[in-house]
Amino acid sequence: MASVSIKNVWKYYGKTEAVRDLNLECRDGEFLCILGPSGCGKSSTLRMLAGLEHISAGDILFGEKRVNDLPPKDRDIAMVFENYALYPHKTVYDNIANSLRLRGMDKAEIDQKVKKAATLLEIGALLDRKPVELSGGQKQRTAIGRAIVREPELFLFDEPIAHLDAKLRAHMRGELKLMQRELGTTMIYVTHDQLEALSMADRIAVMHEGVLQQFGTPEEIYRHPVNEWVGGFIGEPPMNFLDCQLEDDSGALTLRHPEFQLSIDGEQASAIRGKANGGAPSAVKLGVRPDEIGISHEPGDQAIKAKVLVTEPLGGDMLVDASVGDTKLLVKTKPTFKADMGDDCYLTFDRTGWHVFAGDSGLAYF
């Protein structure tokens, strides 16, 4: 029953357009992440789903039922926010049990549910503590426990682990995913952290300035970004972009950069011909991820001459800042690559992973 449809939904705050004509379908049992930078409309979307914010236009459906005018308490949802707002004077146990007591559930049943949630979240030993005696991660688990025991049809989580330290965040990603799989409850999870979205979601909705950019599996979003913005937002370190001219000389497609030229063939050439304006030369951006660039001290077939600016050893990886003419590129390689500032090097791009975006619209040809 807990599929969710967002149909042509808009949100205005006075003249501020926070969400623009959003369409999203979340399947029953799915873990859906809404991902985007601060201010892109994620929380507004979640709050409209929760019934905490009026919908300016459009419809929200839970299953077949239109819920636009349904008050939050009748929506069968449980929310977890970044500032989890536990009752400070209540124990962990009482914080988790609170909503069940309000419902008039009997004591034994409450006890069983609280203990089950506490076991799942590994806070069974902390049930007698007050929030001041808990770490950030333990508080967050308590807030999640409070949501779980309600056994809602739908979880709405808004950046629930954003303030935890990096190590705990990485740990919680795995736990939250496991918890959602075990419970089978539909989850709509808001985050600005692409790693959270990529690692946990069944599907990701990427938003930017109130507009849905792309909706797909983590792999689709990472491998096939629909536009330059998504390509640049997803992936760490970020995708490199090179300004090029695309030329179609009697059958062969060529990417021309002041420092190099590369041919494009096969399906990639067809993809461009299918979309581009009749083969006229046009400005494009070539997008290549740092780990899809090979780097060598020796020239080679189709290799592009570059200069090493600086190397950044990162334990198991090495980042190399290089320049091709005026363009700076980041290359991710192995620490066995040794170089000094100013050294010549040669770069090769992995053609299966690269992307060409139209210069004007930013839309991906492939």
Ligand SMILES: Nc1ncnc2c1ncn2[C@@H]1O[C@H](COP(=O)(O)OP(=O)(O)O)[C@@H](O)[C@H]1O
């Ligand atoms: N209550 C509000 N009143 C006025 N503007 C708001 C309000 N809430 C959010 N906004 C604006 O709407 C836009 C989207 O905000 P929000 O949905 O909170 O984004 P996100 O959660 O992605 O950071 C932002 O420009 C924000 O300043």
Ligand SMILES: [Mg+2]
């Ligand atoms: Mg927000």
